[in-house]
Amino acid sequence: MLRPSSLRGRLLLMVLGTSLAVWLAAAVMTWIDVRHELDELLDGHLAQAASLLVAQEVPELEDDDRVDAPVLHRYGRRVTFQVFQEGKLVLRSASAPDAPLVGDGRKPVSGFHTVDVGKRPWRVFATRGADKDVQVFVAERVSSRNDILFAVLRSTLWPMLVAMPILLLAGWWAVALGVRPLRTLGAALARRPAEDLRPLAAAGAPDEMRPLVDALNGLFERIALLLERERRFTGDAAHELRTPIAAIRAQAQVALGAGDAPQRRQALERTLAGCDRASRVVEQLLTLSKLEADAPRRSDPVDLGAVAQAVVAELAVAGIARHQNVSLSAEPHVVVEGDETLLAVLCRNLVDNALRYSPPGARIEVGVRRAGPRALLVVDDDGPGLSEPDRQRLGQRFFRAEGSEASGSGLGWSIVQRIAAVHGASVRALASPRLGGLCVEVGFPAAAEAPVRAGADAAMRK
Template sequence: MKTTKPGSLQSQLITLVLGTVVAIFILIASLTWLDASHEIDEILDSHLTQAASLLVVQEANEVGENEQQIDAPILHRYAQKTLFQVFHEGKLSLRSANAPITPIQAIDQHFTAGFSTIQIGQDSWRVFATDGAENDIKVFVAEKLETRASILQAVFRSMLVPLGLALPALGIAIWWAIRRGMRPLRVLSHSLQQRKAGSLEPLATEFCNIEILPMLKALNDLFQRTNDLHKAEQRFTADAAHELRTPIAALRTQAQVAMAETDPVLQTRALQNTLAACDRASRLVDQLLTLAKLENQAQVEMHACHLSQLIKQCMTDLAPRAIHKQQQLGFDYDEAVSDEIIANEVLLLVLFRNLIDNAIRYSPPLAIINISLSINHDKLIVVIEDSGKGLDEAAIQQLGERFFRSSEQQESGSGLGWSIVRLIAQVHQLTIQVKPSENLGGLAIHIHF
């Protein structure tokens, strides 16, 4: 597979800035050229009209006094680039030395006053024609167009040459400025390259530029999340190793007893204890996996579901255990109350299953376990209470700590159920209150949705 070499951000910035400067330079030069050309034409055309007006006045004063043709002398080196003619009654009465003796434009009925461009020999001329003081006087003043081009080129040489020489210096200045501006990124890149593989310490943000501060914060957030995930994995591994050691040891012991026992009754009992140990190990693994998923998953999918249906499903799953202990398991709720919420159905099932299972597990035989669903101030409240021994205030405060189990509890367990409940409540932004039950005397768990 062909790999594409990554482009240089610095080179792209330099090319973009220089390209923009050159494009603007060309655009301004073009607009200036057009504007200057127009202004030069206006100025020189006005000079032609002024010269023509002077000739008209002069010819008006001299008409009738001298019918001889007069050639004006050449007084300046640029005089060859201009010419004029004055005709009186169709005859040439005054002209410049470089002007032809024939009219440069028609002086008969086709005569047209104003500006025009004509060709005389190999040269193009800008001509201004006008009548004199009398209609039989025709005045022509002309200027070579190359003169205007020469003036325009001279103006632009004086303006564009210095700017053209300044462009390389400007390019060097832009390269230096961009390279200096990119220095924080190079420092950051070098710092990241020098970090060790397992280093997740946050990057320093005290002296960074405001432009790269969001990137540094995003990197630090990524390091923090990665560190949290790493710690969660380490904690999960340690928890699994710690908690699985006991059921595995029990499995080995019961298996050894079953293998060594010759009495069929005792051997069957040992095998039954082995199955019970397998069940405890399986339940512990499920709890650990659920806890790991909750800690590692940044966002869970939420859908519409009904609380009453979830509670009924959990009660159906756990009813055989309650019946085995001859416990009374009840559910009170008003069917008219809307119990639809937006939540993750699987996680809520785990939450209710843990809480109801705890009530069944740690309540004595013949105990009463009641679940109620009500609404108060537009908030749904689920209460799970039992008639068991309950817990003291110190034990209630420790609920949710990993592997915490009250010293008074005789039932087997991993001590992870409440940790899972707390995480699910955090994901769904639920409020859980644990206190003694006023109705049944045991423990009451209030869940506010």
Template sequence: MSSIRARLLAALLAGMTVVTLLGTYAIYVNARDAVDELFDYQLRQLALSLRDQAVHHSFAPPAETVAEDFDFVIQVWNPDGVRVYFSQPHRTLPGLAQLGYASITTPDAEWRVFATRLGESIIQVAQPMRVRNAMALNAATRVLVPAFVLLPVLSLLIWLIVGKGLSPLKKLARAVSRRGAQALDPLPVARVPEEVLPVVCALNDLLARLDAALTAQRAFVADAAHELRTPIAALQLQVQLIERAGCEEERAAATTDLKAGVRRASRAVQQLLILARQGSDAESPTLQDFDLGELARSVITGHSVLAAEKAIDLGYTGHEGEVLHLRADAAALQVLLENLVGNAIRYTQRGGRVDVAATRRPAGNIVLEVSDNGPGIPPAERERVFDRFYRGTTAEEPGSGLGLAIVRAIAERHRAKLELDDSEMGGLRVRLTFPMPEHPPASP
């Protein structure tokens, strides 16, 4: 497990070391330039001071008169180019150079030379460059050594400062770890550092979503328990009626009622399971490309027998042959269509009509509609019918009140717009408008 403090310490120390080295090199270059200017000035002053002195025409001064640590070398040349004075004959020195300053390299060393005229003679003063470089390096070292000596102290300071800066994260971690499973109230944002605020806001958003999901789950469980209590009680009563039946006809009638009750309870449980899978806290839908028109026709075929029993005209009114590519959860949309078509058939009077249509609008999005000529839903109740277990005041057919809740949950997961209004036939029309696909499928 990596440590933010350790990574920051390593990065800061590495950066400081690099900057110190670069600064030391810059100091060395500047110091060398300054030393060059100073020694060039000394070369010139030394050469000019010799112009006022008599120079003996001897090859070299006595050895005992030349100090060993004297870095400057003096030469005098007569007009014929003959060296008449040489302060250090044991050194390999540059020959006669041009007047003024010059940098000359010999097998012995690099030299900085200044030459000036003394009457008809030329005085030349030279100094090895190693002396200057050594002094510049010494100046840079004086800066570099204290910097590296202070690195451990800086490391400790950085470690403490970074730890102090990360303390809000530790406080946040302690605040979260101390909470119980039911403590989903938001974390306080007062006096939270700006860098930590996005983390706190994200956690508060997560806590809010968890609270909403748990609240919905509790409400769902409570509603489910309440709604299942009635069919279970009815089943128990029907079982008692079978036990108390005095003849075969009464027993057969009670058995028939029991079977119908079992079917209603089974359908209610199945609807509850579907609704739980399609809830807001469910996993993301499995998307695939399919033809919505073909899916609608398949659902119509599956309900044709149920429609025929009530002599209901059930059909597809979309454009035949039009391919409506949609990228969505095909299984979930099949459940949605089955609920809409099944509700339309159940609530439409005998001999009525139910139409299913899937079309593409000029804008490019796809619209799915299920219309009937049944009793419809009063406008005042059209919002409430999407609530779980709610059954309208005009509902006459038995049901669990979960069908349209499932339809809304599936529509929300697909970001589809769900609308209820009056159909052209006088009944109810349910319309789903799917958003434009982000990546339309390629043409076959």
């Protein structure tokens, strides 16, 4: 319970240690203060007693005579006095010695002194009498003062000493009660099954625990989102890879059973096409999974025209193979803030979709320009286009328009929309007013004029 790693033990040690330290400090301060006040009081009594002796007349005695005062109280031997006249002891208490308490009795002495008489310390007050040849000493045992001091301290500190164990128990109970919500929370978390990611109830939690409960609820929410993404990724992969894998298997069976070389070659080519499609689906799924991971991404000034130029140059070969005309019109220095790699993926998906879903001989026009404070990336084609209901469904995973013969997974649009969201851009699909097919516009917040990245400069020089 009191180990350093225990919060309750630490609190107990701090509370009880502080209480004990305060009690000891109070006892020391009481000791010092009471001793000072007691010394002042008893010194005043010695001075007062000396003044009474001074006020009295010294009796006329013979040369060798002296008067011994009687002992009237059982503590009388703890207080003593002496009166000397012309160096001779003429009056004393029964417990006083013959020799002067301070000095030799002839030389004038005054004030307070602490001396040893009979191996015991005495507090002595010395003063001159009414006659100049009279010396008065009044003394008290120091041990008597200590006895009074201990009696006062005993009556003062004893109740505090008795109360200390009660205070310790009360501190232990208060700390145990205070950390009970933490123990309750820990027990509740320990009993939870791994799949239970419901938020913790924070209604009855102390104010100091609310940040912890809120942080745990936020963690549960992030874990739930992460698990949902993993489940969705697994479901997407299983859903989309099922078709190409089945096609590859079917074509492999055809190739095994083919009786002539042309039929076998055709089956193997379709098998390779199925492998390419499966590879593309995996690549798209991985890209989408990375985008949904919400990892920090770099943001640099990027020349959007240079990115589009590099993508068009890469995909132009596929367009030529289908006798399609791919062109680019880009204004200079259209700069946006973002990740150049992700922007290239966005542009590649848009252009690739236009190539895939447009018939042979179609025109695909890519444009980059400014539109007021925004930068626009536009991809136009003269393909069959999409109906309004189909355009509304773009971005849904695995959605493909009915009647489309081109291969695809429908993930490309999800990737485009996710990258656009990361860059604060908007995506709009509409009927192309110039070519009659599909027109896709991506609007980016334009960046201030700044040096673009070296990769974009290199692309512009190609």
